[in-house]
Amino acid sequence: MERNIEKMLNRVSVVFIIIGTLIMVIMILQTPGTCISPEAPSKPHTHFPRSTCDSSPRKHLPLPKKNARLWSSKAWTSRLSSFSSYFLRFRDLGLLRNHTKALCLSAGAGHAPMAMNQIGLSDVTAVELVDSLPLVRRADPHNLPFFDGAFDFAFTAHLDDALFPWRVVEEMERTVRRGGFCVVAVDECGEGDVRDVARLFLKSKLVDVANVTLEGSKRTSVLLKVQDFKT
Numbered sequence: 001m002e003r004n005i006e007k008m009l010n011r012v013s014v015v016f017i018i019i020g021t022l023i024m025v026i027m028i029l030q031t032p033g034t035c036i037s038p039e040a041p042s043k044p045h046t047h048f049p050r051s052t053c054d055s056s057p058r059k060h061l062p063l064p065k066k067n068a069r070l071w072s073s074k075a076w077t078s079r080l081s082s083f084s085s086y087f088l089r090f091r092d093l094g095l096l097r098n099h100t101k102a103l104c105l106s107a108g109a110g111h112a113p114m115a116m117n118q119i120g121l122s123d124v125t126a127v128e129l130v131d132s133l134p135l136v137r138r139a140d141p142h143n144l145p146f147f148d149g150a151f152d153f154a155f156t157a158h159l160d161d162a163l164f165p166w167r168v169v170e171e172m173e174r175t176v177r178r179g180g181f182c183v184v185a186v187d188e189c190g191e192g193d194v195r196d197v198a199r200l201f202l203k204s205k206l207v208d209v210a211n212v213t214l215e216g217s218k219r220t221s222v223l224l225k226v227q228d229f230k231t
Helices: 002-030 063-071 074-092 111-118 165-175 191-200
Strands: 101-105 123-128 151-156 176-187 204-214 217-226
Touching: 063 074, 074 111, 074 176, 074 204, 101 111, 101 165, 111 123, 151 165, 165 176, 165 191, 176 191, 176 204, 191 204, 191 217
Parallel strands: 101 123, 101 151, 151 176
Antiparallel strands: 176 217, 204 217
């Protein structure tokens, strides 16, 4: 009895193997050479494939053309105009001149350094964790690769976003010469918050505070002059 059952199971197994093999052969014979139908229209505007069957090539623009497209956009020109108007205030105060060595920290895509160039500065260095060439080079604002007192003017609009704001401030004061200036633009705030910002600058004296509009948002601009110690 057991031998009969074993024989029957073996026969069933063979039958299933034959059926599976036939199904695989049929599927292979019926599979087209490509997922894309020859009659399918071309997709010149598809930048990323929608599936593994979409073989439309991606377009990789050269950096100069990519930047030209970005810098001519309405959003870019609007933000650039905002920064230019903001920095003109410091130029009118005599703090920014054509020969001023300026540093922009956490410069993002580069609106601030381009605005400084636009108002006449020729020596502007901008850093960010991710570079945006040719305006912004990669460097950690918490650990700047510059000598002490290398700059006359340092600016950041993203101190609020820093992982360690006190460390960014230390680096600003270290790399700006004595008698130079540090400027931070923070979310619009009152006198108490301004004092908290000023306390981070252990080697600088608070010079001016102003409420401004920057990149379409209400901000508070804090200007400090670097000295040897807090006064």
